[in-house]
Amino acid sequence: MKYLVTICARGGSKGIPGKNIKEIGGKPLIAYSIITAQKFLKKHSGILTLSTDSEEIKQVASEHGLKTDYLRPPAFATDNVSKSPALNDILIYEKKRTGIDFDYLIDLDLTSPLRSVEDIENALEVIRADTEAVNLVTVSPPHRNPYFNMLERKKDGYFHLSKKLEKPIFSRQEAPLVYDMNSSFYIFSKKYFSGNYSGSITDKTLVYEIPHICFDVDTPLDFDFMEMVIKNKKWIF
Numbered sequence: 001m002k003y004l005v006t007i008c009a010r011g012g013s014k015g016i017p018g019k020n021i022k023e024i025g026g027k028p029l030i031a032y033s034i035i036t037a038q039k040f041l042k043k044h045s046g047i048l049t050l051s052t053d054s055e056e057i058k059q060v061a062s063e064h065g066l067k068t069d070y071l072r073p074p075a076f077a078t079d080n081v082s083k084s085p086a087l088n089d090i091l092i093y094e095k096k097r098t099g100i101d102f103d104y105l106i107d108l109d110l111t112s113p114l115r116s117v118e119d120i121e122n123a124l125e126v127i128r129a130d131t132e133a134v135n136l137v138t139v140s141p142p143h144r145n146p147y148f149n150m151l152e153r154k155k156d157g158y159f160h161l162s163k164k165l166e167k168p169i170f171s172r173q174e175a176p177l178v179y180d181m182n183s184s185f186y187i188f189s190k191k192y193f194s195g196n197y198s199g200s201i202t203d204k205t206l207v208y209e210i211p212h213i214c215f216d217v218d219t220p221l222d223f224d225f226m227e228m229v230i231k232n233k234k235w236i237f
Contacts, residue, residue, distance in 0.1 A: 003044055006087060020110060033108040104190075111183065119184070135200070136207065146163040
């Protein structure tokens with residue numbers, strides 16, 4: 001198996017300025033994903049690459065062992081464009097550069113770095129076992145369930161459960177199993193790109209439940225909490 005491991009990092013973060021290269025626990029945030037990718041590729045065949053529109057991010061990544069001549073086209077670096085076109089573009093670039101026909105693309109989301117090589121390997125076992133699967137996303141247990149304690153506003157202004165079943169549900173344990181997407185990493189098969197899919201949810205998406213703490217850094221408070229987790233060695237890189 002040949003793997004293309006990607007790290008995507010746009011410049012100009014609005015929620016946390018410079019988030020992708022901001023130091024956390026003594027390293028820039030992007031470094032944690034680079035470390036995990038390098039460990040994975042010591043055991044598996046493939047390459048690691050970076051998709052960014054920022055020369056500053058390229059420089060910081062280079063200082064931590066990830067060098068590239070690729071620069072993401074501006075059309076794929078806006079807030080209102082999904083990551084799919086950017087992934088397809090870097091896949092085409094690396095295929096031409098290396099001559100490798102990659103079996104899977106593994107995208108590590110640097111804003112959710114609490115992952116291990118074992119997580120990636122276990123998720124690969126899940127998607128490789130299903131020949132019809134197009135892609136896989138990582139998930140965590142939810143804090144709320146739309147069948148039990150999540151509400152939606154109706155047109156008349158009153159509220160009801162987001163999802164209903166024919167039989168009433170009186171406990172969380174009776175509710176259908178749902179998950180929170182946690183963005184830790186995504187795995188895409190060849191079918192995803194040859195089938196012109198877009199977005200992270202397709203008609204044949206699988207999930208891998210991360211069996212430990214895992215969350216995205218979206219706000220300054222998230223960043224502070226992540227730093228506390230790392231500094232207090234609740235997660236060892």
